[in-house]
Amino acid sequence: MLHLRISVPSDLTDEVAAMLTPDPAVSSVAVIRGASVKPEGDLVLADVAREGANEIIDQLRDMGLQDEGSASIDPVRTWLSRSGYEAEKRTPGSSADAVVWADVTHRAYEESELNWTYLSFMTLATLIAGIAIVLDSQILVIGAMVLGPEFVPIAALGLAMVRQRYALLALASRTLLVGFLVAIAITTLAALAGRALGWVTTEDVIGRRPQTDFIYSPDKWSFIVAVIAAAAGVLSLTSAKIGGLSGVFISVTTIPAAGNVALGLAFSVGSAVWDSTLQLVLNILGMTLAGWATLAFQQKVWSRLSERRAQLVQRLRRKE
Structure with missing residues (x-):
């Protein structure tokens, strides 16, 4: 209600x-x-x-x-x-399944705005991701994933395509691009400072990291997980049930990949930069496509339910 x-x-x-x-x-x-x-x-x-x-x-x-x-x-x-x-x-229809498009669109605009809060969370999450990679800590990787604010702007790309909100498409694209660039740039500077102080070495970047190697090892599963996670995330955003969002945050490796890009840039490790960039692109592409497909399906279903509701209203008015 x-x-x-x-x-x-x-x-x-x-x-x-x-x-x-x-x-x-x-x-x-x-x-x-x-x-x-x-x-x-x-x-x-x-x-x-x-x-x-x-x-x-x-x-x-x-x-x-x-x-x-x-x-x-x-x-x-x-x-x-x-x-x-x-x-x-x-x-x-069911209230739990109902998509209130005005609510979803308003939230997408609000949380896709490029502001200092968004940039701060992006930067802090990427910094934690960089530390997680150096320490080979899965716990810190998960923390960085949860802290990252990038999911709603990514979901907004799919929403913008489905609802033909091109201003939202431009806004979300700019927010994602600038957010990742700023976060990677600041994390790169922090990695350079760590390198100068001797706190971080080249071995920390190119050495064996069994707990976090999935971050820079893009494959078909990276894309598949991104698709599944984004579909679940969009359902959580559009329905009355929001419990699935935490699972989305710890399923995709956008923020950790950005952290590894920064480390690769700081230590001039081309393979780290390339592989992590590919991982980042695969995740964003998979999430965008899944968001678009999920929202398009929901719009199709609810347009049919809207037709049924219109027929119901007409019948009730004829009875009056």
Whole structure:
């Protein structure tokens, strides 16, 4: 169940309420006249089955609400309502499977923004990855994977292609490129400092590292794991269940590969740079393709469910 809080100009209030009230996915509607100061107007509150949210959001957008008012959408974790239960039963699909495209797209834009927080996490994760490689520590590799913020921008590439959001495609691409370049550059400087101090040697980069050699050994499994992990990650991002994201973070080696690129650059080890770059590209490519395919499938499924819901709404209105 989702809660809609809509600030609407008074001249649109009746139209919004008339659209929401008969909808079978809506379990409750409340109108508070004169409650909105900015924009000046009224406040409309509604509880909506998650499965039916996309069509309602589209109708609000068609009314021009985004230009004259505003709407916020919040998940309702716990609720007691017979009408809410019946609304979810009437609406085709499952709430756990439902994709609220406005929510997914907003999150993709927000977490794909290139800012100091993103660059800081990228750099810190890559630095930890570099230390993990020098120490041949799987635990530190996992820590670097979890800390890295790159998954959502990668998933945003697939979302941008499916939803034809080319501004998002450009934003996510720039964020990924700049983020990896900055993180690798700073980690390279740190590796050079470690080399000058004698803390890191060439043997640490080219020597045998049985615990972390998978980072610079790209093969078919690197691509396959990236595809599977990204599909699971996208499902977690688009559904009401987010538990799968931690598994995604520790399944792909984008951040560790970037750390090894930095070490290779610092010690002029061409094989480390090349193999790790190939590993990085394979992971990003696999995750992007998997994200695109998963989202395209979800869009296809939910477009059919939307058609069924539209038919249900028409039948209910004919009965009235």
